Amino acid sequence: MTVIEAHGLRKTFGKTIALDGVDLRVEEGRILGLIGLNGAGKTTALNAILGLTQFQGELKVLGRNPWTERKQLMRDVCFIADVAVLPRWIRVSQALEYVAGVHPRFDRAKAEGFLARTTIRRDSKVRELSKGMVAQLHLALVMAIDARLLVLDEPTLGLDILYRKQFYDSLLNDYYDLNRTIIVTTHQVEDVQHILTDLMFINRGRIVLSCSMEQYESRYQEVMVRPGQIGAARALKPMNERQAIGRSTFLFDGADRRQLAVLGDARTPSIADLFIAVVGNHSGEREGVTR
Amino acid sequence: MNTQSNAMPEVPLEAQVVTNAAVAATRPLYWSIRRELWEDRSIYFAPLAIASLFMVGFLIRTIQQMPKMRAALADPVNQRGAIHMPFHIAAFMLLVTAFFTGAFYCLDALHGERRDRSVLFWKSLPVSDLTTVLAKVSIPLVVLPLITFAIIVATQFVLFLFSTAIALGNGLSAATLWAQLPLWKMWLSLLCALVASALWYAPIYGWLLLVSSYVRRATFLWAVLPLFAICVVEKIALNTLSFANLLKFRLIGWYTQTFVQLVPGGVPPADPLTQITPWKFLSTPELWIGLAVTAVLLAIAIRIRRYREPI
Numbered sequence: 109m110t111v112i113e114a115h116g117l118r119k120t121f122g123k124t125i126a127l128d129g130v131d132l133r134v135e136e137g138r139i140l141g142l143i144g145l146n147g148a149g150k151t152t153a154l155n156a157i158l159g160l161t162q163f164q165g166e167l168k169v170l171g172r173n174p175w176t177e178r179k180q181l182m183r184d185v186c187f188i189a190d191v192a193v194l195p196r197w198i199r200v201s202q203a204l205e206y207v208a209g210v211h212p213r214f215d216r217a218k219a220e221g222f223l224a225r226t227t228i229r230r231d232s233k234v235r236e237l238s239k240g241m242v243a244q245l246h247l248a249l250v251m252a253i254d255a256r257l258l259v260l261d262e263p264t265l266g267l268d269i270l271y272r273k274q275f276y277d278s279l280l281n282d283y284y285d286l287n288r289t290i291i292v293t294t295h296q297v298e299d300v301q302h303i304l305t306d307l308m309f310i311n312r313g314r315i316v317l318s319c320s321m322e323q324y325e326s327r328y329q330e331v332m333v334r335p336g337q338i339g340a341a342r343a344l345k346p347m348n349e350r351q352a353i354g355r356s357t358f359l360f361d362g363a364d365r366r367q368l369a370v371l372g373d374a375r376t377p378s379i380a381d382l383f384i385a386v387v388g389n390h391s392g393e394r395e396g397v398t399r
Numbered sequence: 400m401n402t403q404s405n406a407m408p409e410v411p412l413e414a415q416v417v418t419n420a421a422v423a424a425t426r427p428l429y430w431s432i433r434r435e436l437w438e439d440r441s442i443y444f445a446p447l448a449i450a451s452l453f454m455v456g457f458l459i460r461t462i463q464q465m466p467k468m469r470a471a472l473a474d475p476v477n478q479r480g481a482i483h484m485p486f487h488i489a490a491f492m493l494l495v496t497a498f499f500t501g502a503f504y505c506l507d508a509l510h511g512e513r514r515d516r517s518v519l520f521w522k523s524l525p526v527s528d529l530t531t532v533l534a535k536v537s538i539p540l541v542v543l544p545l546i547t548f549a550i551i552v553a554t555q556f557v558l559f560l561f562s563t564a565i566a567l568g569n570g571l572s573a574a575t576l577w578a579q580l581p582l583w584k585m586w587l588s589l590l591c592a593l594v595a596s597a598l599w600y601a602p603i604y605g606w607l608l609l610v611s612s613y614v615r616r617a618t619f620l621w622a623v624l625p626l627f628a629i630c631v632v633e634k635i636a637l638n639t640l641s642f643a644n645l646l647k648f649r650l651i652g653w654y655t656q657t658f659v660q661l662v663p664g665g666v667p668p669a670d671p672l673t674q675i676t677p678w679k680f681l682s683t684p685e686l687w688i689g690l691a692v693t694a695v696l697l698a699i700a701i702r703i704r705r706y707r708e709p710i
Binding site for chain 2: 158160161162178179180182183186187188189190192193194195196197198199202205206207209210211212246
């Protein structure tokens with residue numbers, strides 16, 4: 109079943125084009141990583157999906173128009189829009205009570221269970237918690253909601269590495285199953301690379317890359333080329349070439365693996381490296397710069 | 400027999416579905432109001448603080464001015480006025496407090512959640528903008544009047560006990576005092592005042608909520624300056640004060656339309672209910688115009704909340 113379907117999604121703020129005709133299709137049970145620079149349109153896209161902003165074009169989330177049916181949609185959709193949006197005055201116990209009160213699909217016992225594994229006290233106010241604890245609390249609230257789509261917009265920004273790891277571990281182990289869909293945006297791509305099933309790059313309001321992680325692993329190869337093979341490597345039309353510790357590393361899209369093995373050690377590139385290769389090329393094209 | 404037993408469970412089931420639907424519709428509203436009370440504790444602390452201050456003031460005055468009071472209580476003409484005075488002052492002070500508490504609450508209600516970005520959390524839950532804004536406006540229109548009523552009744556009851564003690568200490572019989580203090584009727588009249596003032600002030604609260612939903616900063620200035628500017632411009636351009644008079648009537652009208660005014664220095668009547676003129680209040684066009692304006696202002700505020708993002 110299709111969870112999100114968008115055709116020609118557009119959004120402008122005055123003269124700034126935030127979304128420039130986005131086509132998007134997310135199936136049930138996927139974990140999609142939406143990667144882009146600041147101002148690339150990630151948050152605008154998510155806001156449109158969550159019914160927080162108006163848009164032009166076609167967009168259906170779980171079969172509903174998010175702008176006109178936001179309230180109904182929010183029974184099946186959850187989001188963590190940024191760290192630190194929990195009201196600072198609220199007590200942990202009040203947050204649990206309130207969500208239990210307004211959300212028909214919230215399982216309070218489950219949330220209590222998640223919180224029991226942390227050091228968060230029920231009578232603490234959010235303002236008394238550390239940033240990492242606030243993220244834990246928000247995740248506990250969200251994971252206890254039996255939602256079909258979970259949207260995470262920079263959920264771990266500013267958290268230390270331990271909290272970040274815990275965050276994604278509990279998301280994967282305690283929450284995710286094949287009936288749920290997760291969309292996550294983050295700048296810390298190395299944190300999410302191993303949990304994604306799908307990947308999308310967004311740049312200047314357009315989707316510049318969209319593939320599943322299986323495709324990703326079979327299509328993209330990174331080779332640290334032996335010094336004598338640089339000419340041969342360039343002949344295979346790499347997407348990108350960079351220097352690291354005196355060795356040239358080439359990134360290939362859909363090249364023959366046997367040919368690559370001759371050049372040097374081939375491996376799957378990190379999302380960050382692919383992103384730089386793809387978006388670097390695209391911003392070059394758009395500005396008319398030759399690289 | 401058979402048909403009956405088959406039909407039996409259907410009725411409660413249907414009723415259950417209806418009740419569930421009603422519960423589902425009112426639950427978000429109920430919890431939204433509760434969360435307002437968690438967040439803004441001035442809603443009950445402000446009236447409680449004023450009531451306590453009043454009691455302290457009353458005690459000090461009683462001790463200091465005992466001979467004067469004794470004289471007033473002995474004079475049959477001024478007796479009722481002297482007995483009633485503290486009761487009226489307490490009620491008046493708490494009504495004014497309720498108005499200011501409600502006004503400042505409204506001014507922050509839709510601004511604060513954008514300022515601290517928590518609006519993104521509230522919007523992530525299945526609570527509509529309509530429910531949210533209705534919950535917020537029900538604080539000054541319903542919750543504050545109820546709290547104020549309870550606190551005034553409690554304050555006046557304590558006053559009643561004190562007055563009884565003072566009367567007994569000054570050789571006045573408790574029966575005389577109690578005959579002069581028809582508490583139940585006073586409280587009924589108070590209830591009228593609270594309902595009338597809430598309905599009358601509704602457009603003020605609506606305006607403040609609208610400003611709160613719209614502006615990015617300086618909510619108080621945005622709420623007050625435009626009104627002040629209209630008064631000034633009208634005075635300069637036309638040399639009239641109709642807008643200023645309209646504002647003045649909006650502030651005091653509920654009282655002048657609901658209660659018979661005492662002449663200055665006059666003695667309150669034995670039965671406070673004879674002072675109430677509900678029909679005059681209900682037939683004041685400004686009441687209904689005000690309520691219609693409130694509906695429009697709230698509709699705009701609901702719409703704005705939909706579009707607004709954190710500041």
